[in-house]
Amino acid sequence: xxxxxxxxxxxxxxxxxxxxxxxxxxxxxxxxxxxxxxxxxxxxxxxxxxxxxxxxxxxxxxxxxxxxxxxxxxxxxxxxxxxxxxxxxxxxxxxxxxxxxxxxxxxxxxxxxxxxxxxxxxxxxxxxxxxxxxxxxxxxxxxxxxxxxxxxxxxxxxxxxxxxxxxxxxxxxxxxxxxxxxxxxxxxxxxxxxxxxxxxxxxxxxxxxxxxxxxxxxxxxxxxxxxxxxxxxxxxxxxxxxxxxxxxxxxxxxxxxxxxxxxxxxxxxxxxxxxxxxxxxxxxxxxxxxxxxxxx
Numbered sequence: 001x002x003x004x005x006x007x008x009x010x011x012x013x014x015x016x017x018x019x020x021x022x023x024x025x026x027x028x029x030x031x032x033x034x035x036x037x038x039x040x041x042x043x044x045x046x047x048x049x050x051x052x053x054x055x056x057x058x059x060x061x062x063x064x065x066x067x068x069x070x071x072x073x074x075x076x077x078x079x080x081x082x083x084x085x086x087x088x089x090x091x092x093x094x095x096x097x098x099x100x101x102x103x104x105x106x107x108x109x110x111x112x113x114x115x116x117x118x119x120x121x122x123x124x125x126x127x128x129x130x131x132x133x134x135x136x137x138x139x140x141x142x143x144x145x146x147x148x149x150x151x152x153x154x155x156x157x158x159x160x161x162x163x164x165x166x167x168x169x170x171x172x173x174x175x176x177x178x179x180x181x182x183x184x185x186x187x188x189x190x191x192x193x194x195x196x197x198x199x200x201x202x203x204x205x206x207x208x209x210x211x212x213x214x215x216x217x218x219x220x221x222x223x224x225x226x227x228x229x230x231x232x233x234x235x236x237x238x239x240x241x242x243x244x245x246x247x248x249x250x251x252x253x254x255x256x257x258x259x260x261x262x263x264x265x266x267x268x269x270x271x272x273x274x275x276x277x278x279x280x281x282x283x284x285x286x287x288x289x290x291x292x293x294x295x296x
Contacts, residue, residue, distance in 0.1 A: 002035070002115045003294050005287075006137035008122040008130060008161075009144060010153030012043065015220040016143045017121055018257065019280070021049035022266040024119045026284040028081040035074060035084040035115040039133050040123040044088020050077050051264035055087040062109060063089065063102065070109040080269070084115060098129065107136050117291060125153075126160050135164050138294055140215040141248065141287075146228030155236070158215060159185075162241045165213045166191055169205040176202055188242040210242050216290070218283060219250045249283040251276050 007020045020036065028034040038046040038059065047055055057073045067073055074084040098106070110118060120137055123130045134140055140161070144154035163185065170177040176198045185191050188210070195202035219228060234245045252275045260270035268277045 001111060002113055002118045003139070003291050004110060004118045004120060004137040005139045005141060005291070006120040006122050006134045007141045007143065008134040008157065009124045009142065010126070010155070010157035011150060012124040014124070014143045014145050014150060015251070015257075016124060017046050017049065018261070018267070019141075019143055019218060019220060019251070019283075020119055020121050021046060022268045022277075022280045023284055023287060024083055025080055025266045025268055026280065027117055027119075027288070028083040030288070033082075033084075033114070033116040034119065035086065035113050035117070036119050036121065037070070037086045037110055037113070038088030038121045039129075040088055040121050043123060044121075046121050047075075047085060047087040048264060049261070049266055050080055050083070050085060052077070052085065052087065058087040058089055059106075060089040063098070063106070070112070071114050074113070080266075084113075086113075088121070103129070103132060107133075110136075126157050131157075131161055131164050135161060135168075139290065140213075141218060142215045142245075143218050143220055144228075145221045146219060146223075146226035151228060151233070155233075158237060158243075158245075159241060161215065162188065162210065162213065162243055163191065165209055166195075166206045169202070169209045175199065187240040189240075207242070214244050214246055216287075217245045217247045219247075221253045222250045223253045248286050249279060251279045251283070 007016055009016045024034050024036045036046055038044045052075060061067050061073050062070055070086055074086050077083045077085055120133060122134045142158065144150050167177050167180060176195050179198055180191060180195060192203045192206060195206060219230060230247055237243050237245045254274055254276035256271045256274040257267050257276050260267040263270055267274055268280055271277055
């Protein structure tokens with residue numbers, strides 16, 4: 001069964017899809033069977049990074065049951081080390097109004113993809129679809145930038161993702177789950193306290209669930225003098241959310257990234273010696289070690 005890796009962000013414009021496309025390329029280049037699934041509802045564009053402009057088939061064909069297997073809508077990109085790609089749907093009615101049953105069918109389909117690693121491009125923001133797709137993967141990667149609005153949106157995204165993870169400790173129709181969904185929380189302590197009031201032992205259940213939640217942090221578009229203190233960000237996540245944010249690395253702002261987009265190629269293939277490419281190479285090396293640990 002494939003290892004699934006979701007890539008999300010709190011807002012658009014962080015370079016999420018660019019990072020995903022390059023990590024997929026690097027993983028495929030070392031001989032792993034890799035598939036990219038574009039679940040960015042309303043902003044599906046992963047195919048553009050590989051010069052695939054008008055896909056004849058896409059995720060929509062699976063959602064509308066024209067095909068029963070996601071492998072049937074996967075493009076094999078021969079020019080990019082046989083990387084497979086399942087293009088997104090755009091803002092279609094089927095994807096925007098996906099029912100719970102349809103969502104579960106899609107997640108089962110992703111698990112059944114014939115690959116070693118499946119990279120999932122999750123839509124930016126904090127809607128339920130984005131959070132559910134993000135949390136359903138074996139590993140989660142978060143992308144942000146060193147600017148105040150991006151950090152605020154990132155923290156909100158992680159905050160809500162943590163709550164979604166906490167809710168998996170309980171049945172969806174349980175009293176604890178229904179009550180927690182009706183409240184806004186600033187800290188995980190507030191979640192513990194309310195859950196414990198409703199059902200004794202809930203705190204321990206949530207703590208056990210959060211022990212396995214360690215979203216991996218990538219900071220993109222870093223410029224000299226950037227004021228983001230990643231250590232402070234990780235301390236906030238630990239103190240207020242009860243989770244650890246391992247840092248995969250930073251990617252410097254690089255004009256060659258824009259050139260690679262215009263050439264419809266990932267930067268690591270377009271210009272392997274570019275500053276952004278070298279940073280992505282370091283991130284890829286760390287990620288492969290984590291993926292290999294997941295397989296053991």
